[in-house]
Amino acid sequence: MNLVDSCGWLEYFAGGPNASFFAPAIEDTATLIVPTLCLFEVFKRILQQRNESDAMRAIGLMRQSRCVDLTDSLALGAALVSVELKLTLADSIILHTARRLDAVLWTQDAHFEGLPGVRFVRKTAG
Numbered sequence: 001m002n003l004v005d006s007c008g009w010l011e012y013f014a015g016g017p018n019a020s021f022f023a024p025a026i027e028d029t030a031t032l033i034v035p036t037l038c039l040f041e042v043f044k045r046i047l048q049q050r051n052e053s054d055a056m057r058a059i060g061l062m063r064q065s066r067c068v069d070l071t072d073s074l075a076l077g078a079a080l081v082s083v084e085l086k087l088t089l090a091d092s093i094i095l096h097t098a099r100r101l102d103a104v105l106w107t108q109d110a111h112f113e114g115l116p117g118v119r120f121v122r123k124t125a126g
Helices: 006-014 019-027 036-049 052-062 072-085 089-100
Strands: 002-004 032-035 066-068 104-107 118-120
Touching: 002 006, 002 019, 002 089, 006 019, 006 036, 006 052, 006 104, 019 104, 032 036, 032 089, 036 052, 036 066, 036 089, 072 089, 089 104
Parallel strands: 002 032, 002 104, 032 066, 104 118
Antiparallel strands: none
């Protein structure tokens, strides 16, 4: 299983320098999980930068994979991860969801660099 962090989705949709790093995980929809938090973050950012139509198209592509709701169990586990690793709310939810579902987390968010179960690529200027 794979989980692509919101920054990875945005990089992929923008055709950024690291888009090809995220492409294998994103395009393998059968093994991809998408936390609803990623839907929120991607929709919001594309809406801010482009328009609602583009944002809805992106969400349509994301929803071709298995979407995972934030449950009480995931929220509490993420809180533990947040305290342990000193991560923000969003980062801890993403990481805990990946761990809970035995998924590899794909990201260019430096907070995750070096953590087990993470495929990290350094963000490059485009």
